[in-house]
Structures are given as structure tokens and as C-alpha cells.
Amino acid sequence: MMSADIPPNQTIYVNNLNERVKKEELKKSLYALFSQFGRIADIVALKTTKLRGQAWVVFDEITAASNALRQMQGFPFYDKPMRIQYGKSKSDAIAKVDGTYVPREKRKKQEEKAEKRRKEQHETHQAGNGPATSYGAAAASQSQFQQGKPSSQEPPAPPNNILFIQNLPHETTTMMLQMLFQQYPGFKEVRMIEAKPGIAFVEYGDEMQASVAMQALQGFKITPQNPMLITYAKK
DNA sequence: AGCACA
Numbered sequence: 362m363m364s365a366d367i368p369p370n371q372t373i374y375v376n377n378l379n380e381r382v383k384k385e386e387l388k389k390s391l392y393a394l395f396s397q398f399g400r401i402a403d404i405v406a407l408k409t410t411k412l413r414g415q416a417w418v419v420f421d422e423i424t425a426a427s428n429a430l431r432q433m434q435g436f437p438f439y440d441k442p443m444r445i446q447y448g449k450s451k452s453d454a455i456a457k458v459d460g461t462y463v464p465r466e467k468r469k470k471q472e473e474k475a476e477k478r479r480k481e482q483h484e485t486h487q488a489g490n491g492p493a494t495s496y497g498a499a500a501a502s503q504s505q506f507q508q509g510k511p512s513s514q515e516p517p518a519p520p521n522n523i524l525f526i527q528n529l530p531h532e533t534t535t536m537m538l539q540m541l542f543q544q545y546p547g548f549k550e551v552r553m554i555e556a557k558p559g560i561a562f563v564e565y566g567d568e569m570q571a572s573v574a575m576q577a578l579q580g581f582k583i584t585p586q587n588p589m590l591i592t593y594a595k596k
Numbered sequence: 597a598g599c600a601c602a
Binding site: 367374376377403410411412414415416446448449450452453454464466 | 600
């Protein structure tokens with residue numbers, strides 16, 4: 362079957378996500394995976410019974426959303442193939458930008474006229490801990506040249522099929538890096554060292570393949586504060 | 597399966 366008759370939208374709706382993955386990690390991994398298609402304005406994921414296993418990835422551009430939908434359809438993500446459709450409605454992040462945003466409070470008032478008090482059950486709990494919108498600011502110029510801090514005073518190591526990644530946020534997981542690096546041919550494995558947060562090694566079949574991945578992901582930000590610095594590992 | 601953003 363095809364992915365329904367929903368018209369293109371800047372937002373893609375992703376489901377069949379692994380429900381064991383924690384919300385914040387899920388968002389970061391989705392961000393890492395999807396920002397290759399264009400700037401991401403927001404990612405929405407809730408863990409309520411109704412909404413777990415699903416997420417909305419909001420792109421600035423419809424074309425980015427379309428490419429993401431086509432190319433990532435069925436992508437194995439945390440051991441489950443992603444199912445992707447266009448979102449059914451406009452995301453708040455977009456409405457806020459194009460001026461059509463109506464705060465949720467007022468919207469309720471309008472609806473109440475039509476459907477009095479049906480489910481006056483409000484379950485307001487769980488104070489979200491992270492700025493869910495930080496991604497918007499983050500994505501400024503992914504995969505562009507961004508002079509990250511070349512904190513190394515050493516001459517660059519010669520080409521190697523193993524890459525050395527620095528300046529990662531401490532919450533980075535092997536899985537998150539795998540999502541990113543496995544997109545490039547020749548990918549073998551990610552290695553992180555428990556005792557040394559913030560760095561990782563990524564192995565490819567040969568030096569050429571490693572260099573392609575390095576160019577593609579140099580400066581990539583998993584979080585706004587952390588452009589990754591990629592060099593060849595020392596032999 | 598399940599279409600939200602507080």
C-alpha cells in the first residue's frame with residue numbers, strides 16, 4: 362500500500378518507532394538522522410500511551426520533508442523499520458513563523474462551542490526537562506563549513522580507515538553515532554570508550570570511505586553546542 | 597495502531 366493520500370507537508374509523521382527509547386535520546390537520534398535533508402525547525406515526540414512510538418519531524422522546507430520521506434522510508438532505526446508519512450496538519454513551529462499560529466488556549470475556547478464538555482479530563486504532569494525547541498537554533502548550517510574549534514595543536518594525522526571523533530555531547534550513545542555514520546558506504550563500527558566521554562572511533566572499510574564520511578559529517582551538531590570534530594585516528 | 601505541539 363502507498364503512504365496514504367495525505368498531501369505534502371513540511372512535517373513528516375514517523376511511526377513504528379522503538380518505544381523503549383527515551384524521549385530525549387529519540388529526539389536527538391532523529392535529529393542526527395534527518396538533518397541531512399535540511400534544516401529542522403522542531404521535533405515533537407510524546408510518551409503518552411496514545412503517542413508513544415511516533416514522532417513529528419518539522420522541516421523548514423517541504424522538499425526536505427519529501428526527500429526525507431522517500432529516502433528514509435523503512436530505514437532500520439533502533440531495530441525497527443521507520444514508517445513515514447506526511448503530517449496531517451501544520452506544525453506549531455511552522456505556524457509561528459508564518460503568522461498563522463493560534464495559541465492552544467484560545468483554540469480550545471473556539472472548539473468548546475462545538476463540543477461542550479466531553480472529556481474534561483486534563484492530565485497535566487511531567488515537567489519536560491529539555492528545551493525541545495533547541496533543535497531549531499541548532500541546525501543553522503549543518504554540513505557546511507563551520508570552523509569548529511581545531512583544538513588540536515598537532516599536525517593532522519594521515520588518512521586512516523578509522524576516524525577519531527571529538528567534542529561529542531556526553532550523552533551521545535553508540536547507537537546515535539551509528540545512525541549517522543552508517544549512512545556512508547564502507548561503515549564497519551562505532552567504538553566509544555566508557556572512561557572517556559566525548560570521543561569515539563568510527564571504522565570504515567578503507568581510507569577513501571572514511572574520508573567521504575569525514576567530509577560529510579565534519580562539524581555536524583548533535584546538540585547546538587557540540588560541532589563534532591573529526592580527524593583520522595592515529596595509526 | 598496510535599497525527600502533536602501546553
